[in-house]
Amino acid sequence: MTSSEDLQPAFVLHSRPWRETSLLVDIFSQNHGKLGLCARGVRNKKSPKRSILQPFTPLLLSWKGRGDLPTMTQLEPAAASIQLKGDPLFSAFYINELLVRLLHRHDPHPQLYNHYHQTLQALSTCSNVEQILREFELNLLSAMGYGLTLNCDMDGEPIVADREYLLNQDGVFQQVEQKLHLEPARLFAGHYLISIANNNWQNMEVLKVAKRLMRFAMQPLLGDKPLQSRKLFRRKKSYDQ
Secondary structure: OOOOOOOEEEEEEEEEEEOOOEEEEEEEEOOOEEEEEEEOOOOOOOOOOOOOOOEOOOEEEEEEOOOOOOEEEEEEEOOOOOOOOOHHHHHHHHHHHHHHHHOOEOOOOHHHHHHHHHHHHHHHOOOOHHHHHHHHHHHHHHHOOOOOOOOEOOOOOEOOOOOEEEEOOOOOEEEOOOOOOOOHHHEEEHHHHHHHHOOOOOOHHHHHHHHHHHHHHHHHHHOOOOOHHHHHHHHHHHHHO
16 A cells, blocks of 8 residues: 555556546556556546546656555646657557556566656657657567567577578577478568667668567467557558548
8 A cells, every 4th residue: 555645656558437527547657567546536527637647647646545446645747748649649559558458567667667758758759650669569578577589599599690580489589491381470580680689770671570570479468359559540540541
């Protein structure tokens, strides 16, 4: 239990209505990880907290109570809301959904929290969105203990630029001698793996390969339930065409 005076840095990941005037909120706290909170009365039109308790706003908040759903007791902005629109906004919703789906409650990840904050700030500059997403996905996998070993194969041998590798079901790379009967989408050229390991994103093809790699790496963790943020992004793209 955390005392009501103990203000904690946090971001809102997701919220949903509860009863007439309240919200159930998933937050990402710097020191406590992902938490579920009950924010009582914040949907009341007269509540000053209504406009503050939003995604992508750095917050200071506190809570108290036992169990998996303590009650939020204090809330204030720690800084101005990070302004996002277009593809960066949809990308930020995607990142939030990953955190909601993949992180365990009450499992602190202070370094990941800091990287999340930096990622939102980077997205707000409308720089290379794909690079920002791939770097966050790699960091997220590592923070959860599922980091990819990109510099050596399953036998401990260094990745060779002109060889091809299969990402197996255990998430490790196996050097391929013959491609017959192998799923092409799970094959990765060594020079791409080396570039990803070194955060060398100058070649756009590296980003495409990294996106395919992240899909395979995260699929066992996400399961079969589709990501809503991907659906929204595809819908947006269809409207834009």
